[in-house]
Amino acid sequence: MAPRDLAALAALFADETRAAFLLALLDGRAWTAGELARHARVAPSTASEHLGKLVAGGVLAEERQGRHRYVRLADPGIAHLVEDLATRAEPAVRHPPRGLRGASVGQAMARGRTCYDHLAGRLGIAITEAMTGRGLLRQDTGFALTDRGVAWFGERGIPLTASGRRPVARGCLDRTERKPHLAGIAGAALCAHALDSGWCVRIGSERAVKVTPEGEDALHRVLGIDPSIMR
Structure with a gap:
């Protein structure tokens, strides 16, 4: 270039x-x-x-x-670039949100949101850490699904459809949690499944999502995630 x-x-x-x-x-x-x-x-x-x-x-x-x-x-690459720039642009000292609505929106976004086509916030981090703890995802040598992880997606009917040069799994630094959450084909497929199956619903006009009671049960059953983390 x-x-x-x-x-x-x-x-x-x-x-x-x-x-x-x-x-x-x-x-x-x-x-x-x-x-x-x-x-x-x-x-x-x-x-x-x-x-x-x-x-x-x-x-x-x-x-x-x-x-x-x-x-x-x-494309997803542009989305990651925007998110990465937004993370780096976060001020070192955060100013409190103005008004009750600003505080409510900020709390909802931190609890759970979409980051382009995958899940972020505490929800995204909880899913990523649960998958890693169960041996479905590796983070020690970069993000990669294990054989067990690929099988886990298949068992739940979540397709991992190849899309150009996009990696199956990719780490994306979370703006609010400052930890990596799952992106890539796997992250997008899991987010789509969560929304389509009613595990999560979009709320408000922002990117915030909320885990439904059915989603709490499902995520606890398939990944052992404590429901209190998602509230």
Whole structure:
């Protein structure tokens, strides 16, 4: 990569409005330009201009359905880059959230959330540590599913479908817990299964997720996770 290419990529992130878009898109879903404009509190024309730059730079992928224009993060690598930058950008001294709603949202996000397409927060860490403790996942030489781990996914009908060059298992540093949680194909598959099976539900307009009573029972049964950790 030429220095100018790296500078051009960095410039795409160096704008508060575009940064707000990228953080919102970490929920793994496709958003319309209008939704992102309202989220960042900018005019639709301003949002369209910024989105054009992000799409042209390969950071976002664009999909059109009829009159609607949807955008999403271009690939998991971009999502990890955004999350890593957000982690490094966290201030050394955290300021208390403003108001009751800010405190509630922060607590919910720390308890459990999606990080692009995998689980994060205390929930993601609890799952990762439980899988490691049961010999399903190795962290000593980088993240890797063991043979038992691959079989564990198969026994529960959770497909580990290959996707390009994406690794089966990858460690992603958790912004709030400062420990690695499971990402990669396995992390995405487990998150999708948790949402599809009703173990977790999305709450609010943020990326927060909540473990349901059925999810508490299931995670305790299959991974031995203490339900109190997920509350």
